[in-house]
Amino acid sequence: MTGSSVAYWLGENPDFDGTVLVVEPDWTYASAQTTRAQNSIRSQFTNPLNIEMSMFGMDFIEHFHGNVEVDGESPQLNFRGTGYLFLADDDEAYERLRAESVDQLAAGAEVAMMRPAELAERFPYFDTSQVTGGRLGGMREGSFDGWAFFQGIRTRALHRGAVYVKDAVVGIDVAAGRARTVRLASGRTVDAGWVVNAAGCHARDVAAMVGLSLPVEPRARTSFVFDCRRPIDAIVPLTITPAGVHFRREQHHYMCGAVPDQDDAVAVDDLVARVDEFEELIWPVLARYVPQFDEVRVVTSWGGQYDWNTLDHNLVIGPSAELENFLFANGFSGHGLQQGPAAGRAISELITYGAFRTIDLSPLGYHRIASGSPIRETALI
Ligand SMILES: Cc1cc2nc3c(=O)[nH]c(=O)nc-3n(C[C@H](O)[C@H](O)[C@H](O)COP(=O)(O)OP(=O)(O)OC[C@H]3O[C@@H](n4cnc5c(N)ncnc54)[C@H](O)[C@@H]3O)c2cc1C
16 A cells, blocks of 8 residues: 555656656565555544544545546445444543544544443444443544555556566665665666655565664454344444454444454564454453344454554654655554555655655654654554
8 A cells, every 4th residue: 555655646746757666576465464454544543643644545535536547447445434433431531532532623533422322322232331432433434445445546556657566675775875776586676766665564674674773563463254143223333442342344244353462573474363362352342332242253354464663653754864765654553554645645745845745744754763752642443
């Protein structure tokens, strides 16, 4: 998503007069996070920059056809605006959600606080005796076809002239404070004016090629799709319980996941689904909040990884003081699909104009990594 979004925005910008090469070893994208995501978008973050980036992602989705069409055709996104529902199970948690909602509203997000009686009216399938309330987002939050989203952007980037090569970056030569030559596994070398690190969970290895450290590590996340014997006949927003278990409707089924109890770094090629999580961690929580979920059957599951920024769980974007033409776009920590359009546009601005032009993402720069100064985001899923 990130690499293709950068290529997309450069291709769309008449002020950019260079050429774009996207290096990707796996054209099936089978092990990329992009194809293992749960494909949702929200404005309920606690950091205003995350809110702004995701709201731009939603604008992009709203105008998706025009944004990506090639010869009048575009993939069907099938966006479903259900909102996200963050639940609280005590007064302190409710108050925290409420305080966050003030900033979210100020940033233009659509959110509403609800007490149990209102939740019961809106979502009659809930056992609201378990909660003190919740915060519900509007119709500009929801889920979509992530593959269509990515393919639309990639196809348009190709149409505008980006070249994709099936290869892997194995080294980057640096001289006089600039990244100069990218070395590929095939033996080919490419001289580059700019190099963008869009390597997802491999980003730390690519940063190491230019001698920079990046605190981004793979963290295992398993997704489950399940069937319910007594289906819910009402809207099911993407619901986040206080224990961190989340679920939503996925067409005729439901999709869910959780933060594992042991959340350590895993090997970058470890994409094994942790299937025991469903019975041990997730199902008891699901059934507590939604009694109908006491009779469910897992239809499928898959493993994936977050590119987890251990400093502050936020994107790292832009150059370092050491190398002005090596740009990071890494560490999305679980929200990089929806922020792909904003991150790609931001990188294209740095390349074309030398500065951010739309959303000023400089607070999310590498300098905070170098100085160990986190920018907090607490609404993590
Ligand atoms: C379970 C799960 C659920 C998620 N749900 C959501 C969600 O609901 N909403 C949301 O916004 N985000 C979600 N995300 C996060 C989102 O999927 C990622 O943030 C986003 O896809 C990151 O895109 P990327 O292009 O940066 O990384 P990736 O998609 O991982 O792509 C990186 C690419 O770099 C390539 N690469 C690696 N090393 C090299 C190299 N040396 N040379 C050349 N190429 C290389 C890889 O092959 C890969 O294709 C979820 C993630 C997971 C795992």
